[in-house]
């Protein structure tokens with residue numbers, strides 16, 4: 304049994320990253336069995352789930368449409384805020400009941416929550432029916448761990464605190480035939496004081512550019528229309544490799560593969576260079592959309608958060624990005640960070656008014672065990688009610704600006720990549736180059752194609768359009 308430790312997870316070593324090819328030396332043990340994967344959290348987790356599905360398919364498992372038909376259920380979890388944690392433990396209760404009527408059901412838990420000491424302790428003490436637990440550093444070991452559980456009928460816990468080799472060539476079962484995620488960098492070394500990611504995902508490790516380009520070229524051959532380069536902080540790409548090759552170089556080479564659309568998330572303002580901006584401007588197939596989390600508009604709070612930029616520095620970068628033709632910029636904001644006063648919060652509203660974001664993900668600060676801000680939280684004076692009020696006020700402002708920016712699009716025509724049937728009857732949906740959701744009347748033949756859509760109506764979170772022949 305291997306259980307995680309937060310202190311070990313925090314340590315950083317200078318060891319060079321080693322690359323290993325994925326290899327499983329047994330096959331088809333999953334024949335006649337079905338899996339169901341439930342994913343919580345960010346795009347990184349969504350893509351990890353695509354690898355989980357790929358690995359299971361490669362050893363004979365089939366995908367279950369309905370969770371009730373599954374022989375193996377895997378929860379790929381998120382640890383970023385307490386509510387994500389509560390959802391998972393709530394759902395484990397449901398699975399416990401399912402297992403009472405189906406003794407052979409295999410339940411697995413993985414992802415960022417599995418990297419938390421407290422969670423593994425809780426599973427060991429109170430959730431014996433969970434068959435196996437594995438972490439973010441040994442995703443590739445999934446087939447081995449399920450097999451071990453099936454062979455021994457014993458609970459298998461294998462979570463490493465430290466990252467190991469970077470595994471290339473893992474099988475992937477992608478959710479879409481048109482847009483794909485491609486990891487470019489794993490982990491994070493920023494250690495923002497509120498954030499658990501540097502502990503759950505390990506040190507910053509870039510993939511080799513040749514492996515990334517090989518993957519993108521394969522996607523181009525398969526007819527993919529869009530790639531999203533993924534990382535907790537993609538702008539730090541290459542820093543750990545010391546080859547003088549950074550995100551600007553990589554974006555340029557990915558653009559040259561001629562894939563119609565290139566996206567990248569998430570950007571930390573600290574590592575955004577002028578050259579990266581120039582490359583985005585230069586290549587029409589690099590989308591004019593940047594997600595640039597600010598977190599707070601108060602210099603005092605930014606410092607306590609360990610974000611390493613001031614509001615003025617952020618505004619300078621923002622202004623440079625705004626010069627990119629037609630660009631949309633979105634952000635992340637945390638309210639109620641320990642010590643945030645009404646004045647600090649007004650600074651946040653003020654910078655939102657300055658930036659007039661196209662959209663934002665907004666959160667109430669959630670203390671995470673083992674992070675520095677959790678200690679500040681113990682002395683925090685602001686009530687939850689005040690924080691909820693702040694979130695409400697912030698969201699009202701954010702929504703006003705989203706609506707305003709969407710309204711400016713009405714009567715203009717944009718290229719959208721059609722993704723599928725929308726919830727509405729007979730309506731299709733897709734995204735603009737600036738990542739705005741558009742619903743329009745069309746037929747299913749258009750799925751996977753880039754079409755021209757004239758915008759006829761705007762809401763805060765979506766647009767209505769019509770097909771332009």
Ligand code: SAM
Pocket residue numbers: 345383384497498499500534535536569570571596598635636637666667668669670671
């Ligand atoms: N690496 C990305 C970055 O730095 O922008 C995103 C990391 S995280 C998955 C996404 C967002 O969750 C963060 O930008 C932050 O706003 C929010 N977040 C992280 N830790 C949080 C916490 N303890 N409480 C509330 N929100 C948090």
Ligand code: SF4
Pocket residue numbers: 491492493494495498499500501535536571
């Ligand atoms: Fe967390 Fe900060 Fe790293 Fe983003 S940059 S993952 S917020 S520590």
